[in-house]
Amino acid sequence: MENTSTDIRQLNEKIHQASAFVDLLNMELGKVIVGQRYMVERLLIGLLAQGHVLLEGVPGLAKTLSIKSLSSAINAKFSRIQFTPDLLPADVIGTMIYNQQKNEFVVRRGPIFANFILADEINRAPAKVQSALLEAMQERQITIGDTTFKLDEPFLVLATQNPIEQEGTYMLPEAQVDRFMLKIVIGYPTKEEEKLIIRQNLNPDMNTAIRPVIQPGDILEARKLVREVYMDEKIEKYILDIVFATRHPEEYKLNKLKPLIAYGGSPRASINLAWAAKAYAFMKRRGYVIPEDVRNICFDVMRHRVGLTYEAEAENVTSENILSEILNTVEVP
Amino acid sequence: MMLPFGLLAQQISVIAQTDTNSIRIGEQIKLQLTATLTPAQISNANFKVAFPVIPDSLDHFEVVNRSAIDTVQDGTRHLLHQTYTLTSFDSGHWTFPPVRFEVVDASGTPDSAFTQPIGIDVNTVAVDTTKAFKPIKTVQSVPWNIWDYWIYLAIGAGLVLLIGGLIWFFRRKPKKAPVVNVPTISPYELAVHNLKALKEEKLWQQGDVKQYYTRLTDILRTYFENQFGIAALELTSEELLNNIKPITKLNQQRDKLRSLLAIADLAKFAKLQPTPDEHEDCMKKAEEILEWTRPPKVEPAQETKSENH
Numbered sequence: 197m198e199n200t201s202t203d204i205r206q207l208n209e210k211i212h213q214a215s216a217f218v219d220l221l222n223m224e225l226g227k228v229i230v231g232q233r234y235m236v237e238r239l240l241i242g243l244l245a246q247g248h249v250l251l252e253g254v255p256g257l258a259k260t261l262s263i264k265s266l267s268s269a270i271n272a273k274f275s276r277i278q279f280t281p282d283l284l285p286a287d288v289i290g291t292m293i294y295n296q297q298k299n300e301f302v303v304r305r306g307p308i309f310a311n312f313i314l315a316d317e318i319n320r321a322p323a324k325v326q327s328a329l330l331e332a333m334q335e336r337q338i339t340i341g342d343t344t345f346k347l348d349e350p351f352l353v354l355a356t357q358n359p360i361e362q363e364g365t366y367m368l369p370e371a372q373v374d375r376f377m378l379k380i381v382i383g384y385p386t387k388e389e390e391k392l393i394i395r396q397n398l399n400p401d402m403n404t405a406i407r408p409v410i411q412p413g414d415i416l417e418a419r420k421l422v423r424e425v426y427m428d429e430k431i432e433k434y435i436l437d438i439v440f441a442t443r444h445p446e447e448y449k450l451n452k453l454k455p456l457i458a459y460g461g462s463p464r465a466s467i468n469l470a471w472a473a474k475a476y477a478f479m480k481r482r483g484y485v486i487p488e489d490v491r492n493i494c495f496d497v498m499r500h501r502v503g504l505t506y507e508a509e510a511e512n513v514t515s516e517n518i519l520s521e522i523l524n525t526v527e528v529p
Numbered sequence: 530m531m532l533p534f535g536l537l538a539q540q541i542s543v544i545a546q547t548d549t550n551s552i553r554i555g556e557q558i559k560l561q562l563t564a565t566l567t568p569a570q571i572s573n574a575n576f577k578v579a580f581p582v583i584p585d586s587l588d589h590f591e592v593v594n595r596s597a598i599d600t601v602q603d604g605t606r607h608l609l610h611q612t613y614t615l616t617s618f619d620s621g622h623w624t625f626p627p628v629r630f631e632v633v634d635a636s637g638t639p640d641s642a643f644t645q646p647i648g649i650d651v652n653t654v655a656v657d658t659t660k661a662f663k664p665i666k667t668v669q670s671v672p673w674n675i676w677d678y679w680i681y682l683a684i685g686a687g688l689v690l691l692i693g694g695l696i697w698f699f700r701r702k703p704k705k706a707p708v709v710n711v712p713t714i715s716p717y718e719l720a721v722h723n724l725k726a727l728k729e730e731k732l733w734q735q736g737d738v739k740q741y742y743t744r745l746t747d748i749l750r751t752y753f754e755n756q757f758g759i760a761a762l763e764l765t766s767e768e769l770l771n772n773i774k775p776i777t778k779l780n781q782q783r784d785k786l787r788s789l790l791a792i793a794d795l796a797k798f799a800k801l802q803p804t805p806d807e808h809e810d811c812m813k814k815a816e817e818i819l820e821w822t823r824p825p826k827v828e829p830a831q832e833t834k835s836e837n838h
Contacts, residue, residue: 204800428798430743484799487765527762529743529797 204426208483214421215481220409224269225262227404230396231389232258237479238380238496239266239354243415244422245475247377247468248333248353250318250368250500254360257382263314263354270415271408272311272350277329279321281364285328292341303340308332311348311412315355319365329353330372350415370459370503377468378493379500418478425474426484430529432470434490439466441522442502450525456513458503465501472497487528495519541566541578543630545644554653557593558615562644564630566607579631580611589623589651590615620653716755717823723748724815733808739800741808742793749789749815753779756822766790782818789814 218240225236235251239262242249251259260276267274277288290306307313308329315329332338333353338345355376357368373379385393437448443460445453461469473489480489495516502515542565547558562580570576585592594614601608617623630642675682714722727748732741750761750769757779759772770787773779779786789811795801803811 208799426799428800431798482799484795486794486798488767491765491768524760524763528765 204483207424207426211421211425211478211483212481214418215478217410217414217418218479218481221266221269224406224409225265228265228396228406229258229262230392231385232262232382235259235262235380235382236266238378239263239352240479241472241475241493242354242377243350243352244418244478245377245468245471246350246419247471248355248375250373250376250379251354251356251382252359252379253356253382254384255358257384259354259356260314260316263312263352265406267312268406269409270311270350270412271410272412273309273348274312274314275307275310276314276316277307278316279318279325281320281322283321283325285325288325288328289332289338290340301341303343303345305340305345306338308338309345309347311350311352313351313353315353317358318355319357319368322366323369326366326368326372329355330375334375348412350412350419373500374462374464376500377472378496380496381499422471422475422478425477425482427470427474428484428529431473431485431487431490434487434526434529435466435469435473437526438490438494438498438522439469441526442498442518445522448522448525450521453518453521456505456508456511456518458505458508460503461498461501465498469494469497491523491528494523541570541630541632541642543642543644545625545628545647547625547647547649550648551650551652552617554620554651555616555618558617558649560613560615560625560647562611562613562628562630564609564642565603566609568605568607570635571607573635575633575637576635577631577633578609580609581628581630583613583628587626589619589621590617590625617649617651620651622648622650624648715824716752717819719755720748720752720819721816723751724812724819728812733805738796738802738808742796742811745811745815746790746793746797749786749818752819756824766794778822779818782821785814785818789818 221240222233222236229236235258238249241247243266253259264274264276277283286306288306289308290304292301293304294300295302318326318329332347333351336347336349336351338347359381384390439461441448441450441460442457442465445451445457469490472493473485476489476493477483477485498519499515502518504513504515504518508518544563544565545560546563547560549558552558564578564580566576566578580598583592583595592613593616596612599610601610615625625647627643627646630644632640632642634640724745727741727744732738732744747762750764753759753761753769753773757773757776759769759776761769761772764772766787769790770783773783773786792801792803792807792811796803
């Protein structure tokens, strides 16, 4: 059924009210997290759009603190898994153990049974473990023995990768990386931010505990509203133009990009771009998507979905360079 | 000079003679072999003479060169000549041996004819042993001769002529008159014209509000792109407002543009139906922005005057 002008106004009003918790969350998280607003915002997008986040950044950038604080503010269960080369799938998802007293096998659930998972250094574990996690992310359910368990909602995985050390790591294959809705790259805080971080850590009076400001149920309600956010046909076309430009740049007068791109965005890229744009519009307390929303999250949704050729790597061309070129060429509706 | 010696075989005379019978060591001697044939022998199909084949080296003599067999008409006789150039590097008196001509006579019987041996003195160089040994002479330079380099001089002269000719040709070629691009319509005029056309189409009056605002913003964006070089068609509303900051004249209309773009975005992406007053107001704002940023007209007379200065 097509939305009418009145419907949109009502929806806009409803979303304006329902999205008020975003400001509350930001305020609460701001008590303990200095800077990293960008990362927190992306985590919320992943949470609202039912996606997962792959994070690339050097150690010590408050990744654990951010997701743990977000979890506390939502009153959700948090779990951290450190990926190592000797990790087994059972260490992540759980296993059946034998109870001698009862003379039966019982299920011991793994750390994945939580709302927020921090999969630290995901590329340190072998493919079998990565695959188990990524399957759980996609299916949102786990099978141990003969029993299938639905994972609790909301369910968000924040996987991290260290961009510096690549020795002894198991690179995530393209098909696995594609399962992450967003890939965010975070850098060091500014000088001012780092000064605050030092003070906050040295002064015990400034160590504030995060209190829950919303409940997991509110996130599930918000997700329903995100789904309702209006996306005009023009925006859909804009999303498709961006994704198709990564596949067939020559059709968008970007012939120079043709030898640099090995493969473009998959249909999952279009879906995730649309979802993330809707979630971003919701966070900006709007009931409709505008081109700004698409552009804002475009890099995070697309950077891991554009494959580079050897030629591009030899010329130090990054997927961000390619996306910038595309965004500067594709006409905004 | 040695006298020729000959042997007759079937009335054929063969002679070997040298141009000298005394040479210095390493000097060359011309040895001429001659066979004289009568007219009867020539006319006979069976009669044949084969000249001897002297090897490259024979006792005390070396063959330097051998010529082809030459035929000379001497009255009624035919003389067949072949000249060998010989040399010797052994001093002493040596005899050049008789050589054999193979002959097949008129009846087809094979026979031979031999030349006489020739005595040749090969003298060595007289060395004055009382004098000291002299060193080997160094490489002697040949005196410069213009004819040794004539080919290079000719190529150089040819190139100079060619380059000169090309320069002359292109200078002589009449220059094309410069193409004066007369602008047909300025970005401002185009925008005004398009706004007028949009008004006349009465899109919002017919209920096509979305199309009305899409066209309205496109006209403005195209104008900004052509007039101010901002890639406005590839920018979002917020980015466009940020990009006009360096252009003072346009930035003065920032609030008007912001309000217009906000309503247009709502109409385009949120299905908002602005009121008729708002439609009119947006059109008015677009016209005002155009008028405010209109480039000053340059009078042709003034232009000429300033050029003269």
